[in-house]
Amino acid sequence: SQTIHQWPATLVQPVGSPLSLECTVEGTSNPNLYWYRQAAGRGLQLLFYSIGIDQISSEVPQNLSASRPQDRQFILSSKKLLLSDSGFYLCAWRILTGREAFFGQGTRLTVV
Amino acid sequence: AQSVTQPDIHITVSEGASLELRCNYSYGATPYLFWYVQSPGQGLQLLLKYFSGDTLVQGIKGFEAEFKRSQSSFNLRKPSVHWSDAAEYFCAVGAGGGSQGNLIFGKGTKLSVKP
Numbered sequence: 001s002q003t004i005h006q007w008p009a010t011l012v013q014p015v016g017s018p019l020s021l022e023c024t025v026e027g028t029s030n031p032n033l034y035w036y037r038q039a040a041g042r043g044l045q046l047l048f049y050s051i052g053i054d055q056i057s058s059e060v061p062q063n064l065s066a067s068r069p070q071d072r073q074f075i076l077s078s079k080k081l082l083l084s085d086s087g088f089y090l091c092a093w094r095i096l097t098g099r100e101a102f103f104g105q106g107t108r109l110t111v112v
Numbered sequence: 113a114q115s116v117t118q119p120d121i122h123i124t125v126s127e128g129a130s131l132e133l134r135c136n137y138s139y140g141a142t143p144y145l146f147w148y149v150q151s152p153g154q155g156l157q158l159l160l161k162y163f164s165g166d167t168l169v170q171g172i173k174g175f176e177a178e179f180k181r182s183q184s185s186f187n188l189r190k191p192s193v194h195w196s197d198a199a200e201y202f203c204a205v206g207a208g209g210g211s212q213g214n215l216i217f218g219k220g221t222k223l224s225v226k227p
């Protein structure tokens with residue numbers, strides 16, 4: 001069966017520091033991968049999606065970037081965090097021919 | 113562009129009472145519709161989905177949802193709520209299959225359950 005791992009679960013980082021959040025999927029090949037951010041009362045905002053290695057699309061301009069160095073690995077990064085980057089970040093995957101997405105457990109990022 | 117509206121930000125029901133969470137969508141073609149549930153500090157779990165066919169779909173944990181094309185709605189229901197159902201519920205619409213199919217989410221409805 002397929003599983004998705006996301007880490008770390010929580011992270012407290014100072015303003016201006018770098019960020020790296022990692023997500024890996026097991027049990028499937030060539031999944032679509034997604035990064036969402038969730039802010040209180042605002043639902044889920046799609047940040048990035050990827051249909052293959054090194055193929056990244058950004059949905060919103062921001063201080064973050066994403067990379068997909070391997071088929072089942074998706075990384076969310078920032079060179080310098082802002083206070084506004086605080087939030088709950090969720091990684092998700094779906095198979096190419098499927099329709100529903102499956103989510104990781106999320107990372108709570110607090111920028112101080 | 114696709115959009116999803118969940119009109120109720122917060123709903124409180126008594127344990128054992130029935131529940132209906134509302135969801136309205138905007139989409140030009142036949143939508144793919146989903147309900148997800150999120151416990152505090154956790155990821156999202158798929159409750160049920162609608163792609164085509166029977167407009168009443170059954171999901172996990174005793175939930176069901178009904179697709180009504182004429183009302184552009186996909187409301188979630190449960191006949192008898194349990195205290196463990198307290199969580200946040202998200203409705204989502206899919207942009208289709210293929211290489212994108214990105215899900216668009218509503219802002220969520222937080223469900224509280226009174227003993």
